[in-house]
Amino acid sequence: METVYWRILPGHAIPKDGVSFTITFMISTRLSADFFDRSPIIVARELLGQRLVRVLDGQRLAGLITETEAYNGEEDLACHARAGLTRRTKIMYGLPGHTYVYFTYGMHWMLNFVTGPGNFPSAVLLRGVVAVEGLPVIASRRLNRPQAEWTDGPAKICQAFNIDNCLNGHWMCGSASQLWVEKEQPVADEQVAITARIGISRVPEPWRSKPWRFLAHLEP
DNA sequence: AGCACGATTAACT
DNA sequence: GTTAATCGTGCTC
Numbered sequence: 579m580e581t582v583y584w585r586i587l588p589g590h591a592i593p594k595d596g597v598s599f600t601i602t603f604m605i606s607t608r609l610s611a612d613f614f615d616r617s618p619i620i621v622a623r624e625l626l627g628q629r630l631v632r633v634l635d636g637q638r639l640a641g642l643i644t645e646t647e648a649y650n651g652e653e654d655l656a657c658h659a660r661a662g663l664t665r666r667t668k669i670m671y672g673l674p675g676h677t678y679v680y681f682t683y684g685m686h687w688m689l690n691f692v693t694g695p696g697n698f699p700s701a702v703l704l705r706g707v708v709a710v711e712g713l714p715v716i717a718s719r720r721l722n723r724p725q726a727e728w729t730d731g732p733a734k735i736c737q738a739f740n741i742d743n744c745l746n747g748h749w750m751c752g753s754a755s756q757l758w759v760e761k762e763q764p765v766a767d768e769q770v771a772i773t774a775r776i777g778i779s780r781v782p783e784p785w786r787s788k789p790w791r792f793l794a795h796l797e798p
Numbered sequence: 799a800g801c802a803c804g805a806t807t808a809a810c811t
Numbered sequence: 812g813t814t815a816a817t818c819g820t821g822c823t824c
Binding site for chain 2: 647649656657658682683684685686690703705731732775777778780781
């Protein structure tokens, strides 16, 4: 079951002297729990090009997803679930469609989506987006950085979109959410690169080399 | 209670 | 290319 939302497109001002005016809109569809209730490898690939939306002070911030990584169960020694069910990893054992937000390096937050199938502990890490809505707010949260470096890393996304502990375990598939993903056109295989995951150089093989990082080259 | 380390970033040389 | 920043987590004593 998918939920339908209306999105008013920017750039359509109401004329001061007019009696009638036009508002242009399109339908935007929020990704459902069914979307996330699959292997993190499938979800990571299919998230490319989709629209991450954050509501901050009633305003929409959004970015198109360009980079993801899959973390796949207790056996995957790069996945936090390698430690089994703990206070931190508990959320990954729960329902797909929740967020998993964690703190690392003493200063950075990381945003993940819990995936499936079912209660299998797995998640997709968001590593990159291209900002497309709320640019002034995003710029102010990434002060003195060039636009290309606003959201091209997992902790940068959380900085730009104001994501921290408060959004850990957040349900993205209901009407009350402040963070969710909206459906966009799929990205073709020709625009997708697949590599090993990064930042896990101490993880033993074969996990270190699993081709579970997905990058999209998005045409504007 | 103490320890080593981390799914990173920004600022260096 | 190197490295400091900075603290929660999970593990050992």
